[in-house]
Amino acid sequence: MKMKKLVLLLLMITVSLAAGKIRVIATIFPVYDLSRQVGGGLCEVSMLIPPGTESHSYEPTPGQITGLGKCDLLVYTNPYMEPWIEKAARGAGVEPGSLVNSCKNIEFLGGDSDDPGGKDPHAWLDPMNAARMAGNIAAAFERKDPANAEKYRRNAKAYISSLHEFDALAKTTVSGFSKKKFFFAGHFAYGYFVKRYGLTYDSPFKGFSPDAEPTPKALARMSDGIKKAGATVIYREELLSSRLADALASSGGLTVLELSAAHNITKKEQSGGVTLLAIFQRNLNNLERGLK
Numbered sequence: 001m002k003m004k005k006l007v008l009l010l011l012m013i014t015v016s017l018a019a020g021k022i023r024v025i026a027t028i029f030p031v032y033d034l035s036r037q038v039g040g041g042l043c044e045v046s047m048l049i050p051p052g053t054e055s056h057s058y059e060p061t062p063g064q065i066t067g068l069g070k071c072d073l074l075v076y077t078n079p080y081m082e083p084w085i086e087k088a089a090r091g092a093g094v095e096p097g098s099l100v101n102s103c104k105n106i107e108f109l110g111g112d113s114d115d116p117g118g119k120d121p122h123a124w125l126d127p128m129n130a131a132r133m134a135g136n137i138a139a140a141f142e143r144k145d146p147a148n149a150e151k152y153r154r155n156a157k158a159y160i161s162s163l164h165e166f167d168a169l170a171k172t173t174v175s176g177f178s179k180k181k182f183f184f185a186g187h188f189a190y191g192y193f194v195k196r197y198g199l200t201y202d203s204p205f206k207g208f209s210p211d212a213e214p215t216p217k218a219l220a221r222m223s224d225g226i227k228k229a230g231a232t233v234i235y236r237e238e239l240l241s242s243r244l245a246d247a248l249a250s251s252g253g254l255t256v257l258e259l260s261a262a263h264n265i266t267k268k269e270q271s272g273g274v275t276l277l278a279i280f281q282r283n284l285n286n287l288e289r290g291l292k
C-alpha cells in the first residue's frame with residue numbers, strides 16, 4: 001500500500017512538472033530572441049532590459065534583481081556585455097548552474113588602441129557566433145528540462161540552419177558590393193560582422209560603449225573619408241539620437257539608414273515579434289543600398 005502511494009505521488013509530481021513551463025529570463029534582446037527560438041513555446045521567456053533602453057549603461061534595479069530569483073534559468077550574452085550579472089544573480093539567489101553564459105567557448109575580439117586589454121562584447125553580430133549561442137542555450141535548456149531535451153535540440157538545429165542560410169546569403173550579397181567600406185555614426189559594434197564578411201568601416205567613436213562624445217578631429221577625419229570614398233549613405237545605430245548621422249549627412253547630401261546591432265528593440269518591434277534574423281536581414285538590405 002505504501003509503495004502504491006509513493007508511485008502515485010511520483011506520478012503527480014511528474015505530471016505537475018510537465019504542465020509547468022520553465023521560466024527563463026534573458027538579459028538583452030539577442031539572448032531573449034535565441035531563448036524564444038530554442039524554447040519554442042515550451043519555456044516562458046521574458047526580457048530583463050525594458051524595450052527602448054540603452055543596454056551598455058543598463059543595470060537592473062533592486063526590484064528587478066529580486067525578480068531574477070523567480071526564474072529557472074537566467075541567460076546572458078557574456079561577461080563583457082553584462083559585467084553586473086554574477087553579482088545580480090548571487091544577490092537574487094540564482095544557483096550558479098542556472099546562470100547561462102550564452103557565449104561560452106566563443107572567441108572574443110580584442111579591444112582597440114584606446115582599450116587594448118578590453119574585449120568586444122558584440123559577438124552575436126557574427127551569425128556563426130549567434131549559432132554557437134543558440135547551441136549553448138539549448139544545452140542549458142536540456143539540462144534544466146531533460147523531458148523535452150529532444151525538442152530543444154530540434155528547435156536549435158532549425159534556427160542554426162536558418163542562421164547558416166543567412167550567412168550564405170550575406171556572403172553572396174557582399175561579394176556583389178562595389179564598395180567595401182561603410183561609414184557609421186555610432187559606437188564600435190560591428191567588429192565581428194565586418195571580420196566575417198570582409199568589410200571595413202569608420203566610426204568617429206572610440207571604444208565599445210556609446211557613452212563617449214566623438215572629438216572634432218575624429219569627425220573631420222570621417223567627413224574626409226566619406227568624400228574620398230564617394231559614399232552615398234551614412235549609417236546610424238538603433239535607439240540613439242541620429243543627430244550626428246544627420247549632421248554628417250546634411251553636409252554631404254547623404255542618406256541616413258539604420259544599422260542595428262540588436263542590443264535592444266523598441267516597444268513597437270517587441271509587440272511586432274521582431275527576431276534577430278529579421279534585424280540581420282534588414283541590416284544587410286540597408287548595407288546593400290549603400291554599397292552595391
Ligand SMILES: [Zn+2]
Nearest residue numbers: 122189208263
Ligand atoms: Zn554596443
